[in-house]
Amino acid sequence: MTGLSPQSEYRYYVRSICAVGDTSFWGGPYTLTTLCAPSTAPWIDDVETHLTTTNSTIENCWSSSPSNSTSTYRWNINGAGSTPSSSTGPSGAFSGNNYFYTEASNGSVGDVAELYSPLIDVTALTLPELSFYYHMYGQTMGDLYIDVFDGVNWVTTDSIKGEQQTADTDPWLEHKIILNNFPDTIQVRFRSIRSTNFYGDMALDDIEIAEAPTCPQPIALNVSNLTMNSAALGWTEVGAATNWQVEWGISGFTLGGGVRLMTTTNPHIQFGLQAAVTYDFYVRSVCTPGDSSL
Incomplete structure (x- = not known):
């Protein structure tokens, strides 16, 4: 059968034609559902x-x-x-x-x-x-x-x-x-x-x-290898960037008001932290000059 609509249910019957004037009773109803269109x-x-x-x-x-x-x-x-x-x-x-x-x-x-x-x-x-x-x-x-x-x-x-x-x-x-x-x-x-x-x-x-954005945002930010004054800041690079901007500060700081730096390593080892202090950090990819992730 042709001319059917996608994602639609149809009911149909079938009967045999054995000879001219000699047909079976209708069998059914049977149902079918067409596939979804993309x-x-x-x-x-x-x-x-x-x-x-x-x-x-x-x-x-x-x-x-x-x-x-x-x-x-x-x-x-x-x-x-x-x-x-x-x-x-x-x-x-x-x-x-x-x-x-x-x-x-x-x-x-x-x-x-x-x-x-x-x-x-x-x-x-x-x-x-x-x-x-x-x-x-x-x-x-x-x-x-x-x-x-x-x-x-x-x-x-x-x-x-x-x-x-x-x-x-x-x-x-x-x-x-x-x-x-x-x-x-x-x-x-x-x-x-x-x-x-x-x-x-x-x-x-x-x-x-x-x-996809031209410069995708890093995902899955994580922290490892914590010491009293350092931490390894890591992330997953979605695109192909090899340069990143990291901003960090005491927990609750407003983005733009922390310490910003450029790095070519992932994870980035951040030194100079204070013992027993909670910090936040942000990362963005720098794909080309003037093209950074959000």
């Missing part, structure tokens, strides 16, 4: 138009695997604050009420849950960028892999492994991935691998594909 970037899904679910169906042209039982480790949609398990998962959505999450009370160690985005047409974008917010609180948090379909194979573009927050009320974190060298129509797969216990509910919200 969405067009720039595109965002904040999960608010989805129905909350722990059953087999995730709507709006998303899909998941496994998808047939609430007793398996799989992706669900929550709209009621925290996940069902204690001491894991976020206290609520990043924005609005709804978010995707895995329920680690189900399944066994090593189980895989896959969440598939709609097809996204990125033809209008010069340099597509995938961004999303995630919450991964739980002492036995598993690993999250972000895959993109290139028309033939699934390509793993990045991963986030283990616990990233230490409380359900900790802020959601943003993750960004440049999607260069992919075809005009792509699909994203979030692949979660369950760890050893139920303290591993991971969550996703506000998933977006849009034009």
Whole structure:
């Protein structure tokens, strides 16, 4: 059959024609649902138009695997604050009420849950960028892999492994991935691998594909190797910058009022700190003269 509309359910009947004047009774009704047409970037899904679910169906042209039982480790949609398990998962959505999450009370160690985005047409974008917010609180948090379909194979573009927050009320974190060298129509797969216990509910919200800035902002700022008067300030470079501007100061300082410096090393070792004092720091990429991240 041709001339059908995308994402539509149709009912049809069939009968056999054995000879002229000799036909069977009509069989049916049978139903079919046509596939979704690709969405067009720039595109965002904040999960608010989805129905909350722990059953087999995730709507709006998303899909998941496994998808047939609430007793398996799989992706669900929550709209009621925290996940069902204690001491894991976020206290609520990043924005609005709804978010995707895995329920680690189900399944066994090593189980895989896959969440598939709609097809996204990125033809209008010069340099597509995938961004999303995630919450991964739980002492036995598993690993999250972000895959993109290139028309033939699934390509793993990045991963986030283990616990990233230490409380359900900790802020959601943003993750960004440049999607260069992919075809005009792509699909994203979030692949979660369950760890050893139920303290591993991971969550996703506000998933977006849009034009990347010419100088992307660094992400995943972190501090390591603390001493009484020094610290290693680190971050993840999303683009290709090799120069960064760091600003630091006593916690609560206004951006622009701290100590600014240029560095070509990541992590940057900052000396001259005072013992038992809390500091904040900011980083931006300097891609070319006059082109810096926000």
